[in-house]
């Protein structure tokens with residue numbers, strides 16, 4: 001008699017896994033290679049930005065009080081006592097009816113409190129001395145970029161765990177991080193099992209298929225922010241697989257296998273866990289696809305037994321492996337980002353288990369629409385290519401109609417969610 005597996009709710013399965021999650025170690029990388037890494041410390045401003053009052057225009061720095069009597073009829077003339085470009089400081093204090101020719105980004109000279117744009121001035125030279133005239137008065141502070149107007153010293157700008165984007169790179173450079181503290185990328189191993197598998201460079205022969213899962217999963221591991229270690233594909237030979245899994249475990253932080261987790265004669269993962277004396281956390285989840293997803297723990301290390309069916313393997317990775325990778329990378333929101341969308345078409349299949357329908361999303365009149373992205377079996381590979389979300393259809397329904405409000409989990413996203421599994425929308429119309 002085949003062992004009866006008890007399906008666990010998705011949320012409970014994720015919770016089991018997250019009990020093993022903790023922040024990983026940090027390392028320093030050069031600023032040039034920080035993009036896409038995950039920040040390991042908060043960035044706090046140790047200086048104001050800008051660090052001094054500066055000119056936002058090319059023009060003349062003046063004392064506003066000197067301009068008060070200027071009008072269209074009666075220009076006020078200033079003696080030009082110097083010129084400064086960005087990067088230089090005008091050392092003297094500017095006196096009454098003096099102006100300093102100033103370029104964008106240069107510090108406002110001592111004594112000055114306004115800048116006149118070059119286009120609004122009239123310029124002349126008398127006996128080798130430059131003069132500038134203006135025909136309107138200026139108030140104190142006109143055209144000054146103030147010290148600290150962008151960032152105040154002491155502000156926390158970015159919290160750790162964020163993926164470093166180009167804007168964060170700019171902040172890191174601004175605050176002098178030539179070396180950036182980032183979380184070390186966890187190493188995630190992948191082993192494909194199945195005597196039917198060919199590698200992509202091999203020609204098809206009867207009964208065989210190409211191994212797509214290992215390559216797909218490698219890409220998912222990288223998208224999640226981790227480093228891949230591919231151990232290869234192996235036939236359904238129990239002794240070989242035990243050795244390979246044992247060896248792989250010593251070289252990785254997390255290990256993924258695909259295939260062989262169900263109840264078939266050559267589904268060896270249950271026997272591998274038994275041989276290794278790993279504790280099986282669960283071996284059935286109330287979800288489709290991916291119901292056979294199995295996770296085991298050995299000495300605090302997790303082994304993810306993802307399904308051989310490509311769509312099930314893909315979903316299993318995103319729901320169960322990605323959050324732990326993101327937690328190791330310091331994220332406070334390690335789960336897939338959850339948003340509300342309208343269903344783009346009817347989905348009439350009955351739903352005993354919660355379904356994760358691979359979907360394409362778009363906006364129509366400001367409303368997010370999610371439409372199933374194609375062939376919807378667990379074995380499907382075609383619908384993954386255009387999937388940028390999962391539509392979450394909770395179990396226990398007869399089907400869903402177009403325009404019902406549903407939850408979607410976004411796949412190509414860096415923001416994440418804290419805990420997306422409460423309050424999943426069951427049936428509702430907008």
Ligand SMILES: Nc1nc2c(c(=O)[nH]1)N[C@H]1C(S)=C(S)[C@@H](COP(=O)(O)OP(=O)(O)OC[C@H]3O[C@@H](n4cnc5c(N)ncnc54)[C@H](O)[C@@H]3O)O[C@H]1N2
Nearest residue numbers: 192194211212213214259260261262267292307308309312
């Ligand atoms: N009697 C039962 N049979 C099955 C059950 C069940 O509950 N009782 N569950 C079904 C479900 S649901 C799934 S999902 C699959 C899971 O199968 P396994 O995880 O054991 O995976 P395999 O048997 O090794 O392969 C399944 C399928 O996927 C193809 N495959 C495997 N590896 C790859 C790969 N690397 N790249 C592409 N495709 C791959 C394989 O050829 C099979 O077609 O079990 C159901 N059966």
Ligand code: MOO
Nearest residue numbers: 290291292312378
């Ligand atoms: O685990 Mo299977 O993917 O539910 O179809």
Ligand SMILES: [Mg+2]
Nearest residue numbers: 260262264267
């Ligand atoms: Mg099988």
